[in-house]
Each structure stands twice: as C-alpha cells, then as structure tokens.
Amino acid sequence: xxxxxxxxxxxxxxxxxxxxxxxxxxxxxxxxxxxxxxxxxxxxxxxxxxxxxxxxxxxxxxxxxxxxxxxxxxxxxxxxxxxxxxxxxxxxxxxxxxxxxxxxxxxxxxxxxxxxxxxxxxxxxxxxxxxxxxxxxxxxxxxxxxxxxxxxxxxxxxxxxxxxxxxxxxxxxxxxxxxxxxxxxxxxxxxxxxxxxxxxxxxxxxxxxxxxxxxxxxxxxxxxxxxxxxxxxxxxxxxxxxxxxxxxxxxxxxxxxxxxxxxxxxxxxxxxxxxxxxxxxxxxxx
Numbered sequence: 001x002x003x004x005x006x007x008x009x010x011x012x013x014x015x016x017x018x019x020x021x022x023x024x025x026x027x028x029x030x031x032x033x034x035x036x037x038x039x040x041x042x043x044x045x046x047x048x049x050x051x052x053x054x055x056x057x058x059x060x061x062x063x064x065x066x067x068x069x070x071x072x073x074x075x076x077x078x079x080x081x082x083x084x085x086x087x088x089x090x091x092x093x094x095x096x097x098x099x100x101x102x103x104x105x106x107x108x109x110x111x112x113x114x115x116x117x118x119x120x121x122x123x124x125x126x127x128x129x130x131x132x133x134x135x136x137x138x139x140x141x142x143x144x145x146x147x148x149x150x151x152x153x154x155x156x157x158x159x160x161x162x163x164x165x166x167x168x169x170x171x172x173x174x175x176x177x178x179x180x181x182x183x184x185x186x187x188x189x190x191x192x193x194x195x196x197x198x199x200x201x202x203x204x205x206x207x208x209x210x211x212x213x214x215x216x217x218x219x220x221x222x223x224x225x226x227x228x229x230x231x232x233x234x235x236x237x238x239x240x241x242x243x244x245x246x247x248x249x250x251x252x253x254x255x256x257x258x259x260x261x262x263x264x265x266x267x268x269x270x271x272x273x274x275x276x277x278x279x280x281x282x283x284x285x286x
Contacts, residue, residue, distance in 0.1 A: 001144045002083035004285050006278040007123045009130030012149035013190050014160055021149050022126045024267045034279055037120045041127015042093035044071045049108025065185035072137050079142035082123045088116045121279050131193035140196040145274055148197035155205050157212040200229040224260030244269055
C-alpha cells in the first residue's frame with residue numbers, strides 16, 4: 001500500500017461483470033478530475049492465443065484462472081514498483097477485430113510493453129488476480145482498495161456463455177469445456193481472493209437460473225438483487241445508504257442488499273468518497 005501512489009484493484013472471474021465496474025470508476029475519475037493509469041489483467045497472460053491452445057492440448061487443466069498461465073510475479077512487481085515510485089509498465093491483449101483495429105495488432109496477440117505516463121493520481125487494475133495472496137505471491141498487499149465482483153456462479157456462467165457466443169463466436173460446447181477445465185483453478189485461486197477484498201458486489205438473480213447452459217437470456221438488473229459486503233463496516237454510513245437507495249436493506253451487520261437496477265448509484269455513493277480520500281491524501285503529501 002502507498003499513500004503517495006495508491007492502487008485500486010477490481011477483481012472477478014471471466015464473465016463476472018468487472019468491465020461494468022470499471023466503467024463506473026471511469027465516470028468517477030472523469031467527474032472528480034482523477035488521472036488514473038490502467039492495467040488489464042489479460043495483459044499479464046503468459047501465452048498468446050495460439051500458444052495457449054497448444055499448451056492446453058498438452059495440459060488439459062491449464063487455465064487463465066491459475067498461476068501457470070499468467071505472469072503473476074511480474075504483475076506483483078508492477079504493483080510494488082508503482083506503489084514505490086508511480087512508475088510501471090503494461091501492454092494490451094488483443095481480443096477481437098475491434099481491438100485489432102485499435103491497437104494495430106492481430107487478435108490473440110499482445111501489444112508491446114509500454115511505460116506508464118509520468119504523472120498519475122492512482123493505478124487502476126481490472127482482472128482475475130487483483131487480490132491474490134498465497135505463499136508465493138501477494139498482490140493484495142500492494143492494493144489500497146480492493147473490489148470483488150462476484151455474481152452467483154450460475155449467473156456468472158450464463159453471462160460468460162452469452163458473451164463468448166456473441167462476441168467471440170464460441171459454441172456452447174466450447175464454452176462449457178472452458179468452464180470445466182477452469183474449475184480447479186476457480187476453486188483454488190479465484191475464490192480465495194474474495195476474503196481479501198475490501199468490498200464485494202454479488203449479483204443474485206430473482207429468476208430461475210437452475211440450468212445456465214440452456215438459459216436464453218441473461219437476467220436483467222431489474223431481475224436481480226445485489227449483496228454488498230464490507231470487510232470493515234465501521235467506516236460505512238449504513239443509514240445514509242439505506243435512505244439513498246430505495247428498496248435496500250441490511251442483511252447482516254456488514255452487508256447491504258439493493259435492487260440490481262440501483263447498482264451504479266450504490267457504487268457511486270460508496271466508491272466516490274473512497275477514491276477522493278486516496279487522492280486527497282496523495283495530494284496533501286505532494
């Protein structure tokens with residue numbers, strides 16, 4: 001952690017909705033005049049798409065959820081370096097044709113490594129491993145604010161199935177195979193992170209998702225509730241949140257339940273003061 005060079009980390013598995021949370025943070029940064037540098041977790045995959053397919057053929061349980069398919073020591077080193085000096089580097093993973101046009105690179109490859117801009121208020125990470133901590137790697141220790149995005153697993157699978165079919169042209173069978181191969185790493189690497197996060201946002205559908213592999217639609221925000229869990233609830237003004245978010249209630253001393261359609265409002269109310277505290281502390285030191 002670093003008062004002078006703070007780090008915000010948003011963590012969730014593939015299809016969990018971390019990109020939507022990133023969009024909310026970007027709104028806060030623009031509104032409050034915060035200069036952020038961004039890291040995408042995919043940039044720290046160890047293999048490009050072709051190399052990954054070859055490796056999976058040799059080792060069926062290899063997955064991007066696990067340590068072996070990622071440059072996690074390098075990611076931790078970037079977090080450490082940014083916290084110490086405000087410096088670091090990243091690259092981009094080119095997912096599709098739209099990314100290819102933007103980055104002038106082939107889909108399934110990486111752009112060259114590039115240094116961060118010289119001046120920034122904070123570092124923002126969005127990806128699979130932003131709160132990882134084990135006997136080998138401790139990325140969580142370097143992040144000042146850690147956010148978990150954790151839909152219940154059937155909903156997570158529905159979102160992944162629909163996204164990969166629509167955006168990447170995968171068949172249901174291909175996506176199901178990926179889910180099965182990733183399960184050991186999901187259990188041992190992804191899930192433990194959510195005990196390290198400061199806040200978890202967990203979306204729960206209020207419609208039947210018993211068989212995610214035949215679901216024709218992704219449950220909408222209005223067909224969902226969101227459980228917001230705070231690791232340290234002492235600094236949270238729960239009466240204020242309840243009064244500002246219609247239909248919300250406390251389910252435990254550290255948890256608030258809100259209508260799914262109110263998620264962006266809730267994140268704005270909760271996260272804006274947290275970001276401002278980090279930035280104001282930094283600017284005071286400067």
